[in-house]
Amino acid sequence: MKKGDTVVVLKGKDKDKQGKILKVDPERQRVVVEGIARAKKHVRPSQSNPQGGVVDWEMPIDASNVMLICPGCGRATRTNKVHGMGKAPMRVCKKCGREM
Secondary structure, rough: OOOOOOOEOOOOOOOOOOEEEEEEOOOEEEEOEEEOEEEEEOOOOOOOOOOEEEEEEEEOHHHEEEEEEEEOOOOEOEEEEOOOOOOOOOOEEEOOOOEO
16 A cells, blocks of 8 residues: 555454545555544643644554555445556556556
């Protein structure tokens, strides 16, 4: 999975919600998805945040709990790598065969 891909959550409290990947951590196999697994933190006033208060943001979730959505058919799918003639390998939807 890459940054900018649209995914659907398969497990957890945000099951069946969709969002765009904001950050990928391949070393720990985690992804941060827009609007998924939100957490709150109380922040003291500082120069960058003079008001302080409660800030919320997205927490990373395990990459195995999300599945890529094909932009062509709009369904959650796995991908296949296809090697073109002299080109880099491209990701292809296993259900409809379109390039992602």
